[in-house]
Amino acid sequence: MTNKIGLIAGEGKMPVYIAQKATAKGYEVYVAGAKGNAKEDDYKNCAKVFQAFRLGQLGAGIRFFKEHGVTRVIMAGRVQHTSIFTNLMPDLRGAKFLASLKNMQTKNILSRVMDEFKKDGIEFEHSALFLEDFMPQKGVLSVRKPTAEEQQAADFGYKVAKAIAALDIGLTCVVSQNAVIAVEGMEGTDRCILRAGDLYRESAEKKSAVAVVKVARPNQDNRFDLPVIGKGTLESLHKAGISVLAFEAEKTLVLDLEDVIALADKYKICLMAV
Numbered sequence: 514m515t516n517k518i519g520l521i522a523g524e525g526k527m528p529v530y531i532a533q534k535a536t537a538k539g540y541e542v543y544v545a546g547a548k549g550n551a552k553e554d555d556y557k558n559c560a561k562v563f564q565a566f567r568l569g570q571l572g573a574g575i576r577f578f579k580e581h582g583v584t585r586v587i588m589a590g591r592v593q594h595t596s597i598f599t600n601l602m603p604d605l606r607g608a609k610f611l612a613s614l615k616n617m618q619t620k621n622i623l624s625r626v627m628d629e630f631k632k633d634g635i636e637f638e639h640s641a642l643f644l645e646d647f648m649p650q651k652g653v654l655s656v657r658k659p660t661a662e663e664q665q666a667a668d669f670g671y672k673v674a675k676a677i678a679a680l681d682i683g684l685t686c687v688v689s690q691n692a693v694i695a696v697e698g699m700e701g702t703d704r705c706i707l708r709a710g711d712l713y714r715e716s717a718e719k720k721s722a723v724a725v726v727k728v729a730r731p732n733q734d735n736r737f738d739l740p741v742i743g744k745g746t747l748e749s750l751h752k753a754g755i756s757v758l759a760f761e762a763e764k765t766l767v768l769d770l771e772d773v774i775a776l777a778d779k780y781k782i783c784l785m786a787v
Contacts, residue, residue: 523590569603670726710753762786
């Protein structure tokens with residue numbers, strides 16, 4: 514009997530890589546793509562079935578997996594957080610679900626979604642299933658090592674990032690000289706980095722070490738919303754004029770790892786798992 518795995522896919526490379534890796538291991542992959550985020554063409558060679566759903570179509574999504582005999586599902590990829598305010602098209606089950614929510618925090622919404630799927634016999638797997646090699650251990654990955662000032666900024670930023678992650682605000686912060694330049698909100702990591710670059714250029718009287726730090730939530734539920742960085746993250750750092758990126762070791766997915774390290778070296782960015 515062929516193994517089956519479901520995939521709730523947002524935008525980005527992560528869900529595509531999962532589908533490719535799963536297919537290579539002999540799984541049939543059934544993709545429920547978030548409309549406007551996941552692109553069907555990306556899954557032509559790695560999905561048994563692809564079907565797009567609008568955000569909020571909870572009942573339809575559950576039926577899709579049940580009809581194909583799927584009992585294990587992975588959730589991966591970005592969905593713009595602002596979609597919960599502007600692009601909701603719930604079905605009846607989705608509407609009842611939304612009405613029952615006490616708040617619209619990501620952690621709360623996704624945990625409750627998983628509870629709804631479980632009622633129908635569908636369990637969620639680790640969202641990095643098949644991508645375990647994409648999570649580096651502690652150490653400096655780039656050629657350039659951190660200066661003492663950069664290490665201090667990264668250490669301070671780690672504490673700040675953990676605090677905002679615990680409050681479900683975001684997973685990323687940008688810091689310098691024990692001051693917070695920016696924290697990630699609904700705009701996402703790349704925009705946070707670019708905004709921090711603008712703020713720093715406008716306010717800094719002298720150059721000092723600036724660090725971008727990305728972490729997992731304390732007690733991170735590995736079934737959703739893991740911290741992810743990729744080539745785009747490095748491009749954003751370069752545009753912002755920031756030369757340090759620290760991320761939480763063994764808990765952060767680094768997509769296209771070799772390319773990310775190559776970009777860090779090209780731009781003389783210190784890249785480290787902390």
